[in-house]
Every structure is written in C-alpha cells, then in structure tokens.
Amino acid sequence: MRTSAIETIAAWSRLASAFSCLARRRAMDAIADTLGCMAAGVDDFSTQAVRRAVATQISASGESAVIGGGRAPAAIAAMVNGTAAHALDYDDNFYPAISHASAVLVPAEVIFRV
Numbered sequence: 001m002r003t004s005a006i007e008t009i010a011a012w013s014r015l016a017s018a019f020s021c022l023a024r025r026r027a028m029d030a031i032a033d034t035l036g037c038m039a040a041g042v043d044d045f046s047t048q049a050v051r052r053a054v055a056t057q058i059s060a061s062g063e064s065a066v067i068g069g070g071r072a073p074a075a076i077a078a079m080v081n082g083t084a085a086h087a088l089d090y091d092d093n094f095y096p097a098i099s100h101a102s103a104v105l106v107p108a109e110v111i112f113r114v
Helices: 005-013 021-041 045-053 074-086 102-110
Strands: none
Touching: 021 074, 021 102, 045 074, 074 102
C-alpha cells in the first residue's frame, strides 16, 4: 500500500526522538498560542461570516469540532477553526515562529483529535 506525502510527514512527526526538547516545547507553545487565538477570534466578523456560509453543514453530530459550537465534516471544521485562529492576526507573530504556519496547521490537526 502506498502512503501519501502527508501520511509520511504525519508518521515522521509522531517520532518523539526526531525532535529536541526545545523543539517540542516550542511546538507546544505554538499550539497553545493558536488555540488561544481561536478562542479570541471566535466572535470576529470573519469567523462568523464563514460559520454563516457553512451553517447547513454544522450540526451536533459531525465528525469534527467547530470553534463556537457544533460539529462538521473535517474540511469545514478546519476552515472555520483556521479562520478563527487567524482572525485577529496575533498568531505566530513572535520569534522564533514568525511563519503564520500554526493558523492553518493546528486547526487541521486538532479536528482529528477532538
């Protein structure tokens, strides 16, 4: 069975021995920062606009959690959650991250673990 590039990267990222303690600490900080940004951005007009646009796909029984309540297909949840994470533009704006990667990576990862 062939694995996709994303499956290969995901398998590699699960290897604790591949990362230093400092790298793991910084990753945890970036994840916590992104979750905080998602919580702060849940009521932003952009997040609410996206929620309204996909409202018919948000329910109580979807596969993934959506910030602000409800559940939806994974791609929809990632879009709403990613919008909330980036809505106030506070994500990853400090050293050493400065990449804005967390706003798109963390919501996509979180939906599969909630």
